[in-house]
Amino acid sequence: MGAQxxxxxxxxxxxxxxxxxxxxxxxxxxxxxxxAQQRVAASLPYSRAVxxxxxxxxxxxxxxxxxxxxxEKIERAAIVIFSSDRGLAGAFxxxxxxxxxxxxxxxxxxxxxxxxxxxxxxxxxYFGFRKxxxxxSWIGETENPVFETAKEIGDAVVAKFLQPASExxxxxxxxxxxxxxxxxxxxxxxxxxxxxxxxEGVEPPAENEVLPLYEFEPEASDVLDALLPVYIESRIFxxxxxxxxxxxxxxxxxxxxxxxxADKLIDTYxxxxxxxxxxxxxxxxxxxxxxxxxxxxxxx
Amino acid sequence: xxxxxxxxxxADHEVWSGAAKQIIARTTEGEIGILPGHEPxxxxxxxxxxxxxxxxxxxxxxxxxxxxxxxEHNVVTVVSRQAELV
Numbered sequence: 097m098g099a100q101x102x103x104x105x106x107x108x109x110x111x112x113x114x115x116x117x118x119x120x121x122x123x124x125x126x127x128x129x130x131x132a133q134q135r136v137a138a139s140l141p142y143s144r145a146v147x148x149x150x151x152x153x154x155x156x157x158x159x160x161x162x163x164x165x166x167x168e169k170i171e172r173a174a175i176v177i178f179s180s181d182r183g184l185a186g187a188f189x190x191x192x193x194x195x196x197x198x199x200x201x202x203x204x205x206x207x208x209x210x211x212x213x214x215x216x217x218x219x220x221x222y223f224g225f226r227k228x229x230x231x232x233s234w235i236g237e238t239e240n241p242v243f244e245t246a247k248e249i250g251d252a253v254v255a256k257f258l259q260p261a262s263e264x265x266x267x268x269x270x271x272x273x274x275x276x277x278x279x280x281x282x283x284x285x286x287x288x289x290x291x292x293x294x295x296e297g298v299e300p301p302a303e304n305e306v307l308p309l310y311e312f313e314p315e316a317s318d319v320l321d322a323l324l325p326v327y328i329e330s331r332i333f334x335x336x337x338x339x340x341x342x343x344x345x346x347x348x349x350x351x352x353x354x355x356x357x358a359d360k361l362i363d364t365y366x367x368x369x370x371x372x373x374x375x376x377x378x379x380x381x382x383x384x385x386x387x388x389x390x391x392x393x394x395x396x
Numbered sequence: 397x398x399x400x401x402x403x404x405x406x407a408d409h410e411v412w413s414g415a416a417k418q419i420i421a422r423t424t425e426g427e428i429g430i431l432p433g434h435e436p437x438x439x440x441x442x443x444x445x446x447x448x449x450x451x452x453x454x455x456x457x458x459x460x461x462x463x464x465x466x467x468e469h470n471v472v473t474v475v476s477r478q479a480e481l482v
Contacts, residue, residue, distance in 0.1 A: 138409040145405055145473045149438055149466050243407040243477065310468075313425050313439035322440045323464060326477070333407060 098376045104369035115358035122351035125344045132341035143330045150327045161320050167267045172209040174266040178273035178339040179216035181238045186350035189218040195284040196272045246333035273335040274342035282342035398432035402472045406479040418449040436468040457482040
């Protein structure tokens with residue numbers, strides 16, 4: 097076998113092996129999206145109830161709560177970045193990190209200091225490589241988020257928020273995550289968690305629907321005290337679940353195009369290999385014919 | 397008779413939902429019983445049980461702590477990070 101032909105055959109073989117892997121990953125991701133989507137759907141009643149209650153209290157009580165009032169001067173802002181633990185998901189992590197960078201630049205141009213909270217190994221790696229500081233990180237379970245982690249993150253950011261700015265506290269909290277829109281589209285999103293902005297974020301009440309005039313037990317401010325951390329947690333948990341679903345969708349898409357690419361490569365190299373084989377045969381024939389000619393003319 | 401529409405939800409799923417005659421829960425102020433037609437209320441739950449009497453008289457008990465209870469127009473929502481049926 098000629099050298100050229102052997103090279104092509106090797107390339108075909110390697111593309112085939114790669115394709116096997118990417119195809120498997122594609123199928124795995126596809127089956128996981130469903131589960132992740134179901135988890136997003138299952139967590140909806142909770143976040144809906146919490147959001148509704150928070151808007152109820154915030155709208156119908158005149159309490160001035162730290163978590164809802166806009167501070168006069170914002171010195172420091174926190175950004176919570178939701179990335180994934182593993183790569184091979186196309187632009188998934190790049191998108192969310194770019195979005196976070198843009199937000200940070202914007203905040204810094206307004207004279208605010210930015211502190212980061214990172215979720216997922218990829219963002220930790222990104223910060224580590226650039227030797228940049230971050231406040232805290234959570235890794236290892238972005239594929240299958242548990243509520244305890246959301247609670248931990250929520251506690252950490254709310255504690256930081258309640259600290260006065262002079263002691264290193266933050267005045268603003270943003271989250272950046274990939275929102276799962278459909279199997280094909282996931283878009284990075286920035287949401288300001290604190291101070292509360294759009295309370296009725298999940299489902300705006302219908303035109304003629306009025307939020308009920310609640311009685312509170314105990315006091316309205318105590319209820320708000322208890323509710324807001326719960327609200328923050330549920331938003332964070334929701335972001336984690338959305339991010340997990342988006343990650344699987346992004347992986348599936350990336351792996352699908354990788355498999356398609358491998359197919360294309362295999363096609364191209366098979367053609368080239370055929371060409372090489374054919375020209376090898378042609379050459380051999382012409383050599384034989386030439387040799388036979390030379391022999392027969394030598395006999396005469 | 398009017399009925400209450402009750403749903404008990406925890407952070408990652410809906411634990412129970414259905415119609416009920418009465419619901420009893422323990423708030424930070426003490427036990428509270430809710431019948432159809434109750435005024436809108438938002439109460440913080442303390443550790444304890446939530447007892448739901450369904451339309452056919454069965455009692456469903458759920459543990460719910462660390463959450464809240466809201467009532468509005470005969471819709472009762474018990475929200476807790478960890479709610480479980482007993």
